[in-house]
Amino acid sequence: MARIAARTAAILGLDELGSRLGVLERASRPEPPALAEALRRRRESFPAWASSAAQSIGARTLGCEGTHGVFPKCNLACTPCYHGADANRVRIDGEHTLAEVDAQSAYHARRRGPGQYAQLIGGEVTLLPAREHAAALEAMIANGRKPMSMSHGDFDEAYLRDLALDEHGKPRFDRLYFALHFDKLMRGRRGAQRPEREADLHEHRASACAMFRRLSEETGMRTYLAHNMTVTPANVDEIPDLIRRCGQMGFRMFSFQPAAFQGNSVRWKEDYRGLTSDDVWSRIEEGAGARLPYRLIQTGDLRCNRTAYGAYVGARWVPLFDDRDPRDHGLRDAFFGAMGAMNTEVGPVLAGTRMARGIAREPRVVPIALAWATRLVRRAGLRQLVRHGARSMTFVMHSFMDAADVLPAWRLLERGQMSDEPSVRETQERLLACAYHMAHPETGRLIPACAQHAVYDPAENMRLAELLPARRATGGSVRGRAAP
Numbered sequence: 001m002a003r004i005a006a007r008t009a010a011i012l013g014l015d016e017l018g019s020r021l022g023v024l025e026r027a028s029r030p031e032p033p034a035l036a037e038a039l040r041r042r043r044e045s046f047p048a049w050a051s052s053a054a055q056s057i058g059a060r061t062l063g064c065e066g067t068h069g070v071f072p073k074c075n076l077a078c079t080p081c082y083h084g085a086d087a088n089r090v091r092i093d094g095e096h097t098l099a100e101v102d103a104q105s106a107y108h109a110r111r112r113g114p115g116q117y118a119q120l121i122g123g124e125v126t127l128l129p130a131r132e133h134a135a136a137l138e139a140m141i142a143n144g145r146k147p148m149s150m151s152h153g154d155f156d157e158a159y160l161r162d163l164a165l166d167e168h169g170k171p172r173f174d175r176l177y178f179a180l181h182f183d184k185l186m187r188g189r190r191g192a193q194r195p196e197r198e199a200d201l202h203e204h205r206a207s208a209c210a211m212f213r214r215l216s217e218e219t220g221m222r223t224y225l226a227h228n229m230t231v232t233p234a235n236v237d238e239i240p241d242l243i244r245r246c247g248q249m250g251f252r253m254f255s256f257q258p259a260a261f262q263g264n265s266v267r268w269k270e271d272y273r274g275l276t277s278d279d280v281w282s283r284i285e286e287g288a289g290a291r292l293p294y295r296l297i298q299t300g301d302l303r304c305n306r307t308a309y310g311a312y313v314g315a316r317w318v319p320l321f322d323d324r325d326p327r328d329h330g331l332r333d334a335f336f337g338a339m340g341a342m343n344t345e346v347g348p349v350l351a352g353t354r355m356a357r358g359i360a361r362e363p364r365v366v367p368i369a370l371a372w373a374t375r376l377v378r379r380a381g382l383r384q385l386v387r388h389g390a391r392s393m394t395f396v397m398h399s400f401m402d403a404a405d406v407l408p409a410w411r412l413l414e415r416g417q418m419s420d421e422p423s424v425r426e427t428q429e430r431l432l433a434c435a436y437h438m439a440h441p442e443t444g445r446l447i448p449a450c451a452q453h454a455v456y457d458p459a460e461n462m463r464l465a466e467l468l469p470a471r472r473a474t475g476g477s478v479r480g481r482a483a484p
């Protein structure tokens with residue numbers, strides 16, 4: 001198509017028009033060439049045990065990515081905490097953060113192409129001054145990432161505005177993504193120093209959502225809020241009530257992380273392995289008031305990740321897909337074929353053009369999608385839909401692995417060996433199908449987050465503590481509060 005457009009323009013003597021058409025043609029491809037190539041590589045090297053028609057990695061995404069070694073310090077204390085014991089010996093340094101975020105994002109872009117979701121994660125991101133936090137997000141966007149700031153949510157509205165708006169009060173970003181971590185295993189939150197129940201944090205969850213809602217209403221900026229929660233035997237039974245009471249607050253995703261023995265061993269308090277994935281998932285289903293189908297679209301290894309896509313219609317959660325219905329499997333296949341890893345967060349005209357080109361390469365998606373939409377309306381109830389509308393809500397469970405399991409498995413992988421010992425082999429399989437990587441541009445590697453925390457974080461934090469030693473407090477820490 002590009003060649004035809006260029007030749008036509010040249011024949012007509014319209015070189016400038018030709019070059020503009022060429023730019024438009026490239027921009028409106030469902031996937032830019034670098035992304036298409038990265039997807040192909042990932043698909044071809046993806047381990048057989050996790051490959052299936054349901055696998056979204058290599059078809060729809062490269063998986064998630066996160067920063068590391070950028071601002072490891074935090075001013076709350078969690079049990080467990082995945083950060084090493086040295087993390088709080090490293091001072092927050094905007095210049096270091098920006099240089100690292102830029103280098104890591106550029107490396108992700110080289111290896112994974114543009115348009116991938118990336119977590120700006122430390123440490124606590126709001127310990128960065130708001131302008132430096134904004135500069136880090138801008139660097140990620142400039143490198144083609146879709147950044148999400150990972151925070152404990154204990155920051156002021158003034159901070160959010162300084163982050164989101166420039167000195168003229170204009171939005172710095174089209175969209176602002178945040179994941180807010182709330183659970184009763186955290187210590188030191190203002191107004192909830194030592195919560196005893198998850199319910200003690202509901203007012204804090206609500207006020208964080210309200211802060212983002214006001215920002216959106218007043219500035220027109222789109223915001224997306226995910227709710228993160230570490231799950232242990234101590235709070236697993238509170239999940240249903242939490243979802244029921246917080247499902248309408250404004251979060252668009254509830255992400256649950258069953259606790260793992262990672263990071264600072266002083267903060268390990270319970271027998272985290274008393275819970276199975278099914279135990280946790282069944283509590284999430286209880287809260288959602290519905291079966292949560294997670295087998296239709298899989299991200300990485302099912303032992304690591306489960307995702308259920310759907311929407312609240314009034315108080316009822318309705319799944320987008322039914323993984324027991326073969327017609328929904330057909331929809332997924334046609335959707336992957338048409339949409340691929342298309343980035344549609346680009347403005348309506350370009351998004352529409354990309355979709356039209358996606359449909360052109362998989363025309364059967366149109367009748368299949370229409371039939372699916374009819375089933376979905378039936379599932380949700382037409383009257384309920386008209387009355388309440390629909391508000392998307394995704395449920396996720398991400399089960400990190402214990403450092404003690406990751407260490408030997410990773411050591412063998414580094415030597416190119418797969419273990420015959422079943423539990424080590426399982427860990428290796430999960431690492432090889434990982435859906436969440438950190439960039440190491442200095443060694444030219446992408447490292448699974450489990451290996452990052454278990455293997456690389458301790459030495460990285462020690463190095464950083466020497467490079468950026470924490471300054472002695474001189475009367476109060478960030479926002480006038482002493483770190484716990």
Ligand code: SF4
Pocket residue numbers: 300301304305398399400401430431433434435436448449450451
């Ligand atoms: S290997 Fe670890 S970081 Fe990667 S997807 Fe599995 S649990 Fe997540």
